[in-house]
Amino acid sequence: MARYTGPKAKISRKFGEPILGPSKALQKKPHAPGQHGRGRKRKQSEYAVQLQEKQKVKYIYGILERQFRGLFHRAVVKQGITGENLLKLCEARLDNTVYRLGIAPTRRAARQLVSHKHIAVDGEVVNIASYSLKPGQLVSIREKSKSLEAVTTSLSARNAKRYNWLEWDQQQLQGVFTNYPERDQIPENVNEQLVVELYSK
Structure with missing residues (x-):
């Protein structure tokens, strides 16, 4: 790719x-x-x-x-x-949402998790990073993948940052894409x- x-x-x-x-x-x-990076612009x-x-x-x-x-x-x-x-x-892409939820530390890592079939949408495994989510769809980690070191490390280091268009359930390790974000919500x-x-x- x-x-x-x-x-x-x-x-x-x-x-x-x-x-x-x-x-x-x-x-x-x-x-x-x-x-020429130091030169006059x-x-x-x-x-x-x-x-x-x-x-x-x-x-x-x-x-x-x-x-x-x-x-x-x-x-x-x-x-x-x-x-x-x-x-x-762009924000509704699956790889970006996995990153925003804190399942992966970067968008690159999120893309890899998706392409390696560790992420499910509404219970069905999706391995297309560019998959466009619709409001109300559920993004979760596959049961077999919840113990992955990359996932557990990212979730343990998950910062307190919250996004208004996403809901995260720490117990079930799943999130919901509730709606498309407004421009002022995108950092x-x-x-x-x-x-x-x-x-x-």
């Missing part, structure tokens, strides 16, 4: 923020990667700024171009603001309007 598997710190330095998880590299090297064109924002969203959610374009078309036909719809659809620092402008050209 053509996923980005390179250095996470390099991507974080490229965008100037830890988009793929906490990174000490940003503190040590606050400039962009490469031999040239003024970016409007297109470059829009493209960079699109790339940022793709890296955050781990989505490839073709899949991302498909999500954008779904966001366009959906009622509401296109940019917000796009982020809502990611992205300007979705720039992505809309890029695709609207």
